Every structure is written in C-alpha cells, then in structure tokens.
Amino acid sequence: DAGVIQSPRHEVTEMGQEVTLRCKPISGHDYLFWYRQTMMRGLELLIYFNNNVPIDDSGMPEDRFSAKMPNASFSTLKIQPSEPRDSAVYFCASSLGLAGGRNEQFFGPGTRLTVL
Amino acid sequence: AQTVTQSQPEMSVQEAETVTLSCTYDTSESNYYLFWYKQPPSRQMILVIRQEAYKQQNATENRFSVNFQKAAKSFSLKISDSQLGDTAMYFCAFNTNAGKSTFGDGTTLTVKP
Numbered sequence: 550d551a552g553v554i555q556s557p558r559h560e561v562t563e564m565g566q567e568v569t570l571r572c573k574p575i576s577g578h579d580y581l582f583w584y585r586q587t588m589m590r591g592l593e594l595l596i597y598f599n600n601n602v603p604i605d606d607s608g609m610p611e612d613r614f615s616a617k618m619p620n621a622s623f624s625t626l627k628i629q630p631s632e633p634r635d636s637a638v639y640f641c642a643s644s645l646g647l648a649g650g651r652n653e654q655f656f657g658p659g660t661r662l663t664v665l
Numbered sequence: 666a667q668t669v670t671q672s673q674p675e676m677s678v679q680e681a682e683t684v685t686l687s688c689t690y691d692t693s694e695s696n697y698y699l700f701w702y703k704q705p706p707s708r709q710m711i712l713v714i715r716q717e718a719y720k721q722q723n724a725t726e727n728r729f730s731v732n733f734q735k736a737a738k739s740f741s742l743k744i745s746d747s748q749l750g751d752t753a754m755y756f757c758a759f760n761t762n763a764g765k766s767t768f769g770d771g772t773t774l775t776v777k778p
Contacts, residue, residue, distance in 0.1 A: 592768040647764045656710035
C-alpha cells in the first residue's frame, strides 16, 4: 500500500481565496482524521470520520473550515475564505479502528499551507 | 478533557548513549491508549511505540521502551543506543476509545556524533 496520500504537498494562496486539501486514506481503514500543526498550538485534531461519516468536528476552528468524505477513498478539507492565520501544516491520518491493536494512526506527509 | 504535557522542549544526547523523554497526562478515562510519535525534519509522523492503559507491562520496540506509571499518569520514552537517525521531534499522544486524540507540544531531540 502507498500509505496515506495527501495533495498538494505545498500550497501558497492569497487571503480570501478558497483552499482545498485532499487526502486518500489507506485502503480498508475505516477512520480518517484531519490535524493541523502550528508552532503556537502544536498538533490539533480538527475532525474525524468513521465509514465516511463525520463523528467529531469539535476541533474545527470556525465556519470557514469544512470537511467532507464522499467515499471511503477520498476526503477534502476546505477553507473558504482563507486567512493568514490558517497557515500551518495539515495532516491527514487513517486507522483501522479506535481500540485495541487497530487504533494505530498512519499519517500522510502533510500539506504545508501558506496564506499571504 | 485530556491534557498531555511534555516538559522538555529540547534535549540532546551523544550517539550510543541513552536518553529518556518525559510525558505526563491528565484524564478521567479509565481505558485509553498512549503513543509516542517521531517527526523527523521530513515532517512525516511515524509511530514509535504504543501502550494500552489496561496493560501493566511496559511496551518495548527494539531500542525504544516506555516506563508507564498509570497512577502517576506518566509515560516516558527511553531510547537506548541513540543513533543519528533518531534526531527528530517526539510527540507523546493520548487516545480515547472514542477517537479523541490529544498530542503534547513535542520534544526536539538532537543526537550528537
């Protein structure tokens, strides 16, 4: 398996623009997680899905952020409109489950977002 | 809510020596999971070791081992025979059965030749 795939790896955009980050989880993994990493706030869980259904989005910072998972092999995190404070590395991760030996999260390489 | 505290922002160790990274956490959950992740300069997050809270035996993975003290809510990582490739930021993480993940702020470890 190729692991968790994220695109793009780097994104530079201007304030006010819409940004879409993409993730392909590992095949067979039922859980998908979106994280944001910044120097100030560290690594934060934004939202996670189980079988394509959002389970907990309490970490989503504000209404400008939205995430979807239309099928088991694809998820998007959208920011509209983007602001400079959204600049961060965004990680996607997936796991087989939440408990026991199934809850190891496999991370993608991340997307470094810069909003000018 | 869970909190994870890593009190050592930076550490260094000589190659082949042993180093211990500390982590404490706070939770009211009775069953949970603890992890150590490594993030090298490539920024890829890599799982180093995992511990289930209901297991008393400390987890070990080759040169990496943990000292899990449930009553003290402490979960330290020991790296033996440190190698240059161990240079990275290390994150302690806490997971509940409900999928809530909380990460510490990380410890930057430098292995010196």
